[in-house]
Amino acid sequence: MGSPRITGLSWGRLETELGIFKDAKLYPGGAREWDWNETGTRHEPGVQPADVEELLERGAEVVVLGCGFHGRLGVCEETLRLLRERGVEVHAERTGEAVLRYNELAPAGKAGALIHSTC
Numbered sequence: 001m002g003s004p005r006i007t008g009l010s011w012g013r014l015e016t017e018l019g020i021f022k023d024a025k026l027y028p029g030g031a032r033e034w035d036w037n038e039t040g041t042r043h044e045p046g047v048q049p050a051d052v053e054e055l056l057e058r059g060a061e062v063v064v065l066g067c068g069f070h071g072r073l074g075v076c077e078e079t080l081r082l083l084r085e086r087g088v089e090v091h092a093e094r095t096g097e098a099v100l101r102y103n104e105l106a107p108a109g110k111a112g113a114l115i116h117s118t119c
Helices: 048-058 076-086 095-108
Strands: 006-010 012-015 019-021 023-027 030-033 061-068 088-094 111-116
Touching: 006 023, 012 023, 012 061, 012 076, 019 030, 019 048, 023 048, 048 061, 048 111, 076 088, 095 111
Parallel strands: 061 088, 061 111
Antiparallel strands: 006 012, 012 019, 023 030, 023 111
């Protein structure tokens, strides 16, 4: 199974082929709620290496980070370093642009994403 497509987006709501989420982790073959409390993620410093680890474990070769509609979710430098060291292409963009990019990449089946659906 490929990476699930995102079918709808509005403030606080992300619709995918596999369910509806507030914030989501998407990866080849699945999707689930992205619970920031699992890794202690906050807007600053942002997406943690532990947040993307699950995507890599599930086969993502390209990762899209949706940093919020207004771009308020940061990305830790350690996260970017981890992805670069593993040879993973990464795109960190405001959520609207991130959803478009992810949906372009999803048909190839090796895309992963963390999508924040508010700020």
